[in-house]
Amino acid sequence: MKPTASPFTLSRNSFGRLVLSDAAGLAHAGIVPVRAFGITAPDYGISLMSADGKELQWLENLDVLPDDIRSLIVAELAQREFVPVIRRIASVSSYATPSTWQVDTDRGTTALILKSEEDIRRLRGTDNAGALLIADSQGIHFLIRDRLALDAHSQKILKRFL
Amino acid sequence: MTAPDTLPEAWQSELLASLAPDEQLIAWLELDLDDHLEFRPGLVTLSDRRLIATGANDTPREAWPLTAGLKLTHHDHAGVGTLELEDGQGRLALWRYTLGQSPAALRFEREFVRQRDSVASGQPPLPAVAAICPICQIQLQPDEEDCPNCIRELHTPPSTWTLLRIWRFAKPYQGQLIAGFLLTLAATAATLVPPYLTMPLMDDVLIPYQNGTPIDPDKVAWLLGGLLGSATLAWALNWARTYILALASERIGADLRTTTYEHLLKLSHEYFGGKRTGDLLARIGSETDRINVFLSLHxxxxxxxxxxxVMTSVILFSINPWLALVTLTPLPIIAWMIHLVRDKLRTGFEQIDRVWAEVTNVLADTIPGVRVVKAFAQEAREAQRFREANKHNLEVNDRLNRIWSLFAPTVGLLTEVGILVVWAFGIWLVSKDQITVGVLIAFLAYISRFYTRLDSMSRIISVTQKAAAGAKRIFDILDHVSSVPEPANPVTLPPLKGGIAIDKVSFRYGNRAVLHGIDLAIAPGEMIGLVGHSGSGKSTLVNLICRFYDVTEGAIRVEGIDLRSIAIADYRRNIGLVLQEPFLFFGTIAENIAYGKPDATRAEIVAAARAAHAHEFILRQPHGYDSLVGERGQSLSGGERQRISIARALLIDPRILILDEATSAVDTETEFEIQSALNNLIRGRTTIAIAHRLSTLRRADRLVVMERGRIVEIGNHEALMASAGAYWRLYQAQTKQLDAPPVLGENSPSA
Incomplete structure (x- = not known):
């Protein structure tokens, strides 16, 4: 690690964990970066949490960080974030829940099981009024950025559940 | 999972070729995510000597020989599970999967540990332990990968066939149902007589009269008598069948409801934890009612x-096959068109249902929180939210009404068209002398009855679907097996002395291990204080002692008998439970005190209330012991309700007493009073008490200090203070708080 202007340094150990050395020179292994507003404002506010859940560092904005630290944080975030964005709904097994949906997402095609209509949540506070968050039976959240921008087929299916 | 012949085909050829000739496949885990968290299949395989990964990541096939230092750990976050392979120096590999694979991953990890230890020690692997469903905690069969009940509840959409399962409840009413069917047959036949009689009325009476033949009064009397008679008969038969079938279906519905409720009450604690009250209420209440209405009406x-x-068709064909054919041909077409429109309407109605839920949700949100709304002066915003929900409601309704308003006139039009066809063809046949006017009139009378029924018949599909969905939700409850099963041959319980032996008990909640190897022998009459941070497993241990859950490993015994072999109700009769939030049922104070012993005498109730220091405040209530409490009569304070619940526990005179944070919801002064009530309760009983305020546990014979699911210290207050361990730290932390309580408005340095 090259010395930086930031009050802490960050590195990755051989176990793949992030290690933060704070201003006092104390090393904390197993650092977890967390976005404060994961969906509505992903770039505002990122907190570095210790393994036992204490906040060690609050970063309002990643841009001010030195490149190496930022890239470590971005890489770790990418490993933790899993909100597939639905681009198309290919088919649904039934319009009564539980229903299995075949979907195309930005992370490939997959199937999700919708337990009940209540698991589809309209997102408020986003720029887009048509944004939906769908929780499947396994607790994975699927995002639809704008349901009105989906193709007609997907919209027709979705409408039966809204 | 462990049998290599079921290895997923896609991987088989590739993988088997890479194995050494005598290498044996033990287990594998199918991955559905890759390194970049994209949906891509992969496979991790365990053989008797190596761990092999294929396909999931960008790297080609990799293998790691099993050694003692190898470690596999799993964790999950936001629906993604991660399996990490490490040795002492660092991480070797990492695999990801969605949580659906989680049970398989756990099993894979277990197999890995067995195999690794066997390789390291040179001994054959230990026998496998039975897996447990992560959702409902039930023990799975060795060959089962997922719990069949939970999977079905999650994955299968409601099917119309589910309705056939209601037969189980209909069977006792077989006789009535058959009688009802025969009556239906007879009643329908009777209603078909009058149109038939119009034929002779036309051809033999009216038309001859127009041609100059006088009316024969006898014949007319006969025919009119026949009309009246058949109408009366149809009325009587219809009355009888409706009555009989309504009786039967009400009883089927009631049986369904009570059976479901009885079954529900037998399910474990855990089941209720995972379900919303409103959902269960709806299933037992309105869903059974919906099925009922479906059976008795639709x-x-x-x-x-x-x-x-069917009967009309037979009659029509027997009179004149050609006219019958023409009459019946438009029917299916019209039925299909009606069905199409209905289908459109149905999705619309479903949408309206959901929009309604949105409107009520706004109310349900705001009305209970009205103090907050007013305090923050957000009335205008809430009103706006309601207006928006209503606007949405209006939009959906407007759209639907466009179709709906068209529906009834369309059915009318289609009916008229159908009858028009019959008229046209009928007139043509009459002109060719193929049929008489009477036949045409009879046909028209029959057919117009048909058309009016078509609309209601088209509704059957959607009501059947709805009833099937309801039936599924009810059978979801009925099919659920309790994770705390009643023993098949319960041991009769001797009178308990109160000793409890907890022997190497472990407990897993889902994937999470909550208790590890707890060993504790509790003597009869002893008072044990359970101490530890929240999440240390105190409440879980108490739940295990009450048998709200069953232990995963080890055993809990009373009088040398495993809890699992005692009938649950027999055992629980010996347990008195006082909780942090005392629950009072709607009813009088006396009824609440006598809840565990409904046949208690008034003297017993008063004695229990006196011992619980509740007697005096009860007498201050308007009707003394007969005052109403519970849901609506919420006039009692927290401390008063707690003392009623202590009296309730005292009345059943339990050998084992469990106090779960019994005093933490009340202020110090009230606590003092409850404490002296509790002292009466504790005397002579085995007591297990959980308390955050360590001062309340001073009287305990032994304190058991728990940390992360393990017992770390046992001893009395003095001994534990002297050893300056975990208890001492807890005690120090609390006394420090008491010495310098944080003051409102002052900035505390730690914040």
């Missing part, structure tokens, strides 16, 4: 209609 009507169509 299904009955539909059966009658089908019978009528």
């Amino acid at each position: 299904l009955l009507d539909f059966a009658t209609d089908v019978l009528m169509i």
Whole structure:
């Protein structure tokens, strides 16, 4: 690690964990970066949490960080974030829940099981009024950025559940 | 999972080729995510000597020989599970999967540990332990990968066939149902007589009269008598069948409801934890009612209609096959068109249901929180939210009404068109002398009955679907097996002395291990204080002692008998439970005190209340012991309700007493009073008490300090203070708080 202007340094150990050395020179292994507003404002506010859940560092904005630290944080975030964005709904097994949906997402095609209509949540506070968050039976959240921008087929299916 | 012949085909050829000739496949885990968290299949395989990964990541196939230092750990976050392979120096590999694979991953990890230890020690692997469903905690069969009940509840959409399962409840009423069916048959036949009589009325009376033949009064009397008679008969038969079938279906519905409720009450604690109250209420209340209405109304009507169509067709064909054919041909077309429109309407109605839920949700949100709304002066915003929900409601309704308003006139038009066809063809046949006017009139009378039924018949599909969905939700409850099963041959419980032996008990909640190897022998009459941070497993241990859950490993015994072999109710009769939030049922104070012993005498109730220091405040209530409490009569304070619940526990005179944070919801002064009530309760009983305020546990014979699911210290207050361990730290932390309580408005340095 090259010395930086930031009050802490960050590195990755051989176990793949992030290690933060704070201003006092104390090393904390197993650092977890967390976005404060994961969906509505992903770039505002990122907190570095210790393994036992204490906040060690609050970063309002990643841009001010030195490149190496930022890239470590971005890489770790990418490993933790899993909100597939639905681009198309290919088919649904039934319009009564539980229903299995075949979907195309930005992370490939997959199937999700919708337990009940209540698991589809309209997102408020986003720029887009048509944004939906769908929780499947396994607790994975699927995002639809704008349901009105989906193709007609997907919209027709979705409408039966809204 | 462990049998290599079921290895997923896609991987088989590739993988088997890479194995050494005598290498044996033990287990594998199918991955559905890759390194970049994209949906891509992969496979991790365990053989008797190596761990092999294929396909999931960008790297080609990799293998790691099993050594003692190898470690596999799993964790999950936001629906993604991660399996990490490490040795002492660092991480070797990492695999990801969605949580659906989680049970398989756990099993894979277990197999890995067995195999690794066997390789390291040179001994054959230990026998496998039975897996447990992560959702409902039930023990799975060795060959089962997922719990069949939970999977079905999650994955299968409601099917119409589910309705057939209601037969189980209908069977006791077989006789009535058959009688009802025969009556339906007879009633339908009777209603078909009058149109038939119009034929002779036309051809033999009216038309001859127009041609100059005088009316024969006898014949007319006969025919009119026949009309009246058949109408009366149809009335009587219809009355009888409706009554009989309604009686039967009400009883089927009631049986369904009570059976479901009885079954529900037997399910474990855990089941209730995972379900919303409103959902369960709806299932037992409105869903059973929906099935009931379906059986007694829709299904009955539909059966009658089908019978009528069949019988009418037979009659029509016997009179004149050609006219019958022409009459019946438009029917299916019209039925299909009606069905199309209905289908459109149905999705619309479903949408309206959901929009309604949105409107009520706004109310349900705001009305209980009205103090907050007013305090923050957000009335205008809440009103706006309601207006928006209503606007949405209006939009959906407007769209639907466009179709709906068209529906009834369309059915009318289609009916008229159908009758028009019959008229046209009929007139043509009459002109060719193929049929008489009477036949045409009879046909028209029959057919117009048909058309009016078509609309209601088209409804059967959607009501059947709805009833099937309801039936599924009810059978979801009925099919759920309690994770705390009643023993098949319960041991009769001798009178308990109160000793409890906890022997190497472990407990897992889902994937999470909550308790590890707890060993504790509790002597009769002893008071044990359970101490530890929240999440240390105190409440879980108490739940295990009450047998709200069953232990995963080890055993809990009373009088040398495993809890699992005692009938649950027999055992629980010996346990008195006082909780942090005392629950009072709606009813009088006396009824609440006598809840565990409904046949208690008044003297016993008063004695229990006196011992619980509740007697005096009860007498201050308007009707003394007969005052109403519970849901609506919420006039008692927290401390008063707690003392009623202590009296309730005292009355059943339990050998084992469990106090779960019994005093933490009340202020110090009230606590003092409750404490002296509790002292009466504790005397002579085995007591297990959980408390955050360590001062309340001073009287305990032994304190058991728990940390992360393990017992770390046992001893009395003095001994534990002297050893300056975990208890000492807890105690120090609390006394420090008491010495310098944080003051409102002052900035505390730690914040």
